[in-house]
Amino acid sequence: MPIETITKAGRRRYRWTFERVIEGSRVRKTKLLPAGISAQEADELARKWERELYVLVSGLIRPAVTIGDCVLAHVSDKHMRWKDATKRIQTLEKWKSEYSEQDALDLHEWSRRFAGYLRANRDHSGQPKRPLTDGAIRNVMAYLRAAIKYAHKIGRLEVDQTARMVIPAVNNERHHYPQRREMLEIARACGDREVRAAIRIAFYSGMRRGEIMRARVTRNGYSLADTKNGRPRIIPIHPRIAVLARRVRFTVKVKRFETEWIKARETAGHPETNFHDLRHGAASEMINAGIDLFTVGGVLGHKSVVSTKRYSHLATDRLADAVGRIGQRGPEARK
Structure with missing residues (x-):
């Protein structure tokens, strides 16, 4: 043999x-x-x-299209359009030996085994390896699924079998809503001027960190030409950050930003708070002030109301008030 x-x-x-x-x-x-x-x-x-x-x-059957073939075509044709091209290609290359020869039309059992291997703390030879979280596994599988779908789209595959892939379900939804006091404690503990400004801006605008770094200040507010949902948007500037908007220009590198943020939150006594939680804090403040979910979603840049519904439980006081009004007659009816 x-x-x-x-x-x-x-x-x-x-x-x-x-x-x-x-x-x-x-x-x-x-x-x-x-x-x-x-x-x-x-x-x-x-x-x-x-x-x-x-x-x-001998010409009796057609050659099988492998996942490796799909990935090669997808990367070759589309990588220039990917914002995360470097990260995605590195991830695909890292696990290439696990999928390169796998038939792209036989995905169910393979995806189950692959997810199990990614989750394991030993490699095939029994050596220790770092297990991936379900969130990281989902990302790897999503890259492969996109490649297989693309192969089907361009005619390399007769059918799309990605619905049969076993992909871990992940719930990354956090429910920590920092109040103004917590935000100020972290900001005051921060030793970097730009990061300290970003902390306040995040709380008073609901912007993500990357959006704060690239937002352009205009007469109408913070202008974002490129956002996560693909649509440009304007965020009005809160009076309490108006001076920061005029004076601070962000040049801090991401690694330093992370280091300074972690140091500040630990010094302030809030080690579990993520920077992204400040965005949730902004949503909480607006809802508690009586702003409707549709408007809150507009400020945060949500493309769908489904994204904003995660904050709906914060509006329980107003919901109770609405229910309490059932059966009550208006002023004109009582006359």
């Missing part, structure tokens, strides 16, 4: 090499077998591949 043992990245691996003359044509193909399999499993897999190749070259 054409199996040889090689060393790749310091680990023993099996490689299958096929070289035959079939139907008058010389056929040569090489594949690296999955890590961690035994010699017997390698031989069985090699025999399976050899049978499939004989049938394929």
Whole structure:
């Protein structure tokens, strides 16, 4: 059986090499077998591949499109449009050996095994590895799903089987709504002028960190030409940050920003507070002041009211007041 043992990245691996003359044509193909399999499993897999190749070259079946083929096409055609291109390509490359030879039309069992492997704390050879959280696993699977869908869109795949993928469900929704006092305590503990300004701006505008860094100050407010939902928006400037809007220009690097934020929140006694929580605090303040959810969603830049509904439980006082008015007649009816 054409199996040889090689060393790749310091680990023993099996490689299958096929070289035959079939139907008058010389056929040569090489594949690296999955890590961690035994010699017997390698031989069985090699025999399976050899049978499939004989049938394929004889013209009896169409070649299978692998997930690796889908990823290659997706990256080649679309990577210039991705904001997260570097991160996405690095992630896809890291797990390439796990999906490159997988049939893109046989996804259910493979995706279940793949998610289990990503979650495991040992690799195929039994060496310790860092397990991924369900959120990180979902991101990896989402990249692969997008590639498979793209292959179907451009005609490389006859059917889209991504609905059969087993992808972990993740609930990252946080329910911490910092009040003004907490925000001020963290801001006062911050030693960096720009980060301190960003803390106040986040609370009084509901903007995300990246939006604060790139927002342009205009007569109408903070102007964002490029937002998460793909639509430009204007956020009016609260009087309490008007001076900051005029005087502060952000040049701080993301790494330093994170370092200064973590230091400030711990010094202030709020180690579990995320910077993004300040955005939730802004929403909470508006709702508690009687602003309707639709308007709050407009300030936050939500494309759909579904995103804003996460704050609906904060409006319980007004809901109770509304229910209490049922059956009451207006002034004209009581006359």
